[in-house]
Structure formats: C-alpha cells, structure tokens
Amino acid sequence: xPDSLSPEPVSMQRDxxxxxxxxxxxxxxxxxxxxxxxxxxxxxxxGEVIATGFNQPIGRHDPTAHAEIVALRAAAEKLGxxxxxxxxLFVTLEPCAMCSGAMMHARLARVVYAATxxxxxxxxxxxxxxxxxxxxxxxxxxxxxxxxxxxxxxKGFFAExxxxxxxxxxx
Numbered sequence: 348x349p350d351s352l353s354p355e356p357v358s359m360q361r362d363x364x365x366x367x368x369x370x371x372x373x374x375x376x377x378x379x380x381x382x383x384x385x386x387x388x389x390x391x392x393x394g395e396v397i398a399t400g401f402n403q404p405i406g407r408h409d410p411t412a413h414a415e416i417v418a419l420r421a422a423a424e425k426l427g428x429x430x431x432x433x434x435x436l437f438v439t440l441e442p443c444a445m446c447s448g449a450m451m452h453a454r455l456a457r458v459v460y461a462a463t464x465x466x467x468x469x470x471x472x473x474x475x476x477x478x479x480x481x482x483x484x485x486x487x488x489x490x491x492x493x494x495x496x497x498x499x500x501x502k503g504f505f506a507e508x509x510x511x512x513x514x515x516x517x518x
Contacts, residue, residue, distance in 0.1 A: 360489055364459055367391055367437040368493040370399070371461070374414060375439045375500055378402040385504050388414040388438040390422040390431070397434070398422035414438060415446035419453055430454045439497040441468030441490065447476045450486060457487040461497030 367389050374387025378401035390398040400417025404410050415438050423429050435457040436450060441464040450458055458477070460470060469476045470488050477488045 360459075360492055363394070364437070364489070364492045367396070367435075368439070368459065368461055368497075370396060371414075371437045371439050372493065372496055372500065374399050374401040375497070378414065379500070379504055381406055385500050386414040386438065386440045388418040388436060390418045390434050390436050392422075392426075392431070392434045397425050411445065413443065413446050415442055416449055419449055423453070432456065435459065437492070439493075440464050440501065441470050441472055443467040444469045444476065451476070451482060451484045454484055455486050457489070459489045459492050461490075461492055461494045462501060463490065463494070 371387040371389045374389065375385040376387070378387060379385035381401075381403065383402040383405055386402045388400045389396055398418045398421035400414045400419075400421060402414045403412040403417060406412075415436060418436065418438075419431070422431055422434060429452075431453040434453070434455050436455055437459045438446075439461045441460045441462065442450065442458065443464070444467070447458075447469050458470070463472050465472050467473060470490060471478075476482070477486055
C-alpha cells in the first residue's frame with residue numbers, strides 16, 4: 348500500500364478506542380487468512396461489542412461484503428432494527444463511499460478508523476462525506492487509532508500478493 352496509509356493525528360479519541368480497534372485488527376487478520384484485503388470492523392453499543400465483520404467480497408461473491416457492511420448487518424440483526432443509534436463502528440481502514448453511506452443511514456453515533464485510504468477513503472482522504480452539511484445525519488468521525496498497526500498489516504498483505512505474482516512457477 349502507499350505510504351499515505353501512515354497515521355494521522357488522533358483527535359477526540361476516547362478511552363477504550365484502542366481496545367476496540369485491536370478487536371477490529373483481529374477481524375482484519377481473518378480477512379487476510381481468507382485471501383481478502385485485511386480490513387476488520389467492530390460495532391459497539393454501550394461499551395459492549397455487539398457485532399464484528401471482516402472483508403469478504405471475494406469469498407461471498409458480493410461487492411458489498413466489506414467489513415463495515417458485514418458488521419452493520421450483524422448489528423442490525425442483533426438489535427432488530429436497521430437504525431443503530433448510540434452505536435459506534437471501529438474499522439481498520441478509512442471507509443469508502445458505500446460503507447459511509449450505510450453508516451449514515453444506520454444513524455451511527457461515531458465512526459473510528461485506523462489507517463487512511465488515499466484512493467477511496469471518504470472521511471477526508473478523497474472527500475469527506477461526513478462533513479457535508481446538506482446530509483440529514485451527522486456522525487462523529489475519529490481517524491488514526493492504531494493506524495500504524497493497520498497500515499503495516501495492509502502493506503504486508505499487498506507485499507505478499509506482489510511477491511506471489513512474481514514467484515516462478517515450479518515444473
């Protein structure tokens with residue numbers, strides 16, 4: 348991954364954010380083990396983890412099976428409501444437009460991400476959907492929590508993939 352995945356300054360970080368992000372990193376490792384881009388997500392309500400998810404678009408043959416969407420679906424099922432007020436989502440990579448839209452529709456109170464995504468991130472990297480005044484729901488966004496750990500994992504995954512493509516085929 349590009350060096351721009353390096354951490355940004357953390358603002359408005361709360362006690363416990365690092366612990367929840369560490370759980371999201373565990374989910375990201377599950378994605379890597381499955382051959383997916385290592386992104387993991389955790390949904391928390393009232394200090395309790397209610398749902399987790401990891402990237403699965405390849406394995407599920409589903410372009411919407413990003414870690415955040417998988418976790419949001421599980422949280423909505425658990426709470427019996429498509430709205431998730433009072434919930435926080437922790438994700439190891441800055442969310443894309445699809446995931447951010449779902450987060451806004453779910454009425455999440457807060458989104459916390461680790462590494463920035465200079466190609467598809469919409470929490471400030473490419474654009475900032477959450478800062479749009481015209482939108483009817485406003486979610487607090489915090490970036491950079493355990494960013495170095497998440498960026499290192501992503502860089503390692505893509506380095507491994509590049510090395511595998513370059514490896515000669517054995518007879």
